[in-house]
Amino acid sequence: MEVTKPEPRTAATGGWAYYRLPEEEVYTHVSCQRVKTIKGGHEAVGCERGVVIAPFEPTADEPCLLITPDSLQTLPVPDADDESLDVCVDVTLGHDEYARGFNLCHQALTSGSADEVVKKVVMCRRVNLTFTQTPQAKALFLRACRRLPHSYVSLWYTPQSGMWLVATPEFLLVADSEVPRRYYTMALAGTLAYEGRLTPPAEWTDKNRAEQRLVSATIFEQLTDLAVKVDQSPVHTVKAARLQHLRTDFAFEVPRGVKMGQLISLLHPTPAICGLPATAAAAVIKQAEGHSRHYYAGYSGPIGLDGQTALFVTLRCMQIDGHNATLYAGGGLMADSDLEDEWQETCRKMESILLMVK
Numbered sequence: 001m002e003v004t005k006p007e008p009r010t011a012a013t014g015g016w017a018y019y020r021l022p023e024e025e026v027y028t029h030v031s032c033q034r035v036k037t038i039k040g041g042h043e044a045v046g047c048e049r050g051v052v053i054a055p056f057e058p059t060a061d062e063p064c065l066l067i068t069p070d071s072l073q074t075l076p077v078p079d080a081d082d083e084s085l086d087v088c089v090d091v092t093l094g095h096d097e098y099a100r101g102f103n104l105c106h107q108a109l110t111s112g113s114a115d116e117v118v119k120k121v122v123m124c125r126r127v128n129l130t131f132t133q134t135p136q137a138k139a140l141f142l143r144a145c146r147r148l149p150h151s152y153v154s155l156w157y158t159p160q161s162g163m164w165l166v167a168t169p170e171f172l173l174v175a176d177s178e179v180p181r182r183y184y185t186m187a188l189a190g191t192l193a194y195e196g197r198l199t200p201p202a203e204w205t206d207k208n209r210a211e212q213r214l215v216s217a218t219i220f221e222q223l224t225d226l227a228v229k230v231d232q233s234p235v236h237t238v239k240a241a242r243l244q245h246l247r248t249d250f251a252f253e254v255p256r257g258v259k260m261g262q263l264i265s266l267l268h269p270t271p272a273i274c275g276l277p278a279t280a281a282a283a284v285i286k287q288a289e290g291h292s293r294h295y296y297a298g299y300s301g302p303i304g305l306d307g308q309t310a311l312f313v314t315l316r317c318m319q320i321d322g323h324n325a326t327l328y329a330g331g332g333l334m335a336d337s338d339l340e341d342e343w344q345e346t347c348r349k350m351e352s353i354l355l356m357v358k
Helices: 095-110 137-147 206-223 258-268 278-289 339-354
Strands: 015-020 028-031 052-054 065-067 071-075 087-090 120-131 151-156 162-168 171-175 181-191 230-231 236-240 243-253 298-305 309-313 319-323 326-333
Touching: 015 052, 015 065, 015 137, 015 298, 028 052, 028 065, 028 137, 052 151, 052 326, 065 151, 071 298, 095 162, 095 278, 095 326, 095 339, 120 162, 120 339, 137 151, 137 162, 151 298, 162 309, 181 206, 181 326, 181 339, 206 230, 206 258, 243 258, 243 339, 258 319, 326 339
Parallel strands: none
Antiparallel strands: 015 028, 015 151, 028 071, 052 065, 052 298, 087 120, 120 326, 151 162, 162 319, 171 181, 171 309, 181 243, 230 243, 236 243, 298 309, 319 326
16 A cells, blocks of 8 residues: 555656645646755755755755756645545654653753753654555645645655655745845744634743744844844744744845855754754754654745745654655753643644644
C-alpha cells in the first residue's frame, strides 16, 4: 500500500510541489524533470525562480533544493471535502523520552552566567502515523487547504527530500510585489488552545509574553543590521487551526545590492524554531532531541512565480513514506517552562497536524 503520487515523473530526478498561500482560494502546481541542488546553502537561495525547499540545517545528503517550473498551473481549491481517513497513531517519542530532553534543555536554560546562559531552546518530538487505507497525496493537500484557510499549505516531493505535507502559520520572508526591496517577516511565539475567542496579549501567561518579547527583540535587532528602515507592529493574537499564537509583524526595506540569500541567512533559523542564542541553542537541540529534523523547521515556498516570492517556515508538517508518516511538533522552552505544560502544547500541535488527514 503506497501513497499515490499526484503526477507521474518523466525522470528519476524529477520533482513537484503544490502550494496554497494563506487566505487564497487558488493553489499552484509546479513540476520539473530535474530538481536542482542549491550549492552554497541559504546564502545562494533566491538566485533563480521556482519553489525552494530547505532543511533546518543543509548537508550534502539533505541540501537546499529548487523545483524550477517546467510546468506551472494555478487552479481553484474545490469546495468538496473527502471522507475522513482512518489512521493509526503510534507515539515514537513518548513522555519519558520527552522528559529526558526537556531536562537537558532546562539545565542549559538555568546554568551559566547571565552573559552565557541559553535564553530559549525549541525542542521537537515525533509521532508515527500509519494510514489504514491508501490516501492520495493531492487529496491530502486539498483537504488541508480547505480545513486550514489561514495557513500556508504545501505538498512537495523530490528524490532527495521525500514527500512532505505542510500547513504552517509562520512566514520567514515575503517580498512586496509592488515596492522593490521591501520585505516582511514575523515573530511568532507562545501557544494556547483556541476555545472560541482570541485571548488578548495582556491575558497571556508571563512565560508566553516574555518569550514573544525575546523573539521580537531579536528579530528587530537582526533586521537593523541590513535594513534601512524597520516598522514593527504591536503584538497581537492570531488563530492557527485549533491554536492561537502571539505575533509581531515587521516590514523593512533594504539597500540596493542586498540579496535574498543574505536576508534568509540573517533570519534562519528563527528563534521560533531554534532558540537564543542560535548557535548555543542548536547544540542543545542535538543533545536533547536525539534525531534528525530533516526538512522540519526549514522553509519552503515560491520565488518569482506569478509575481510572488514568499518563504514559509516548515512547521505543522508530516513526512510521508508509503503508507507511513512522521509528524513533527515542537515548543519553545524557557527557564520557567513547566514539563507538563510543554508536553501538552506539543500534543495540541500534533492534533492540529492531524486535521490535515483525519
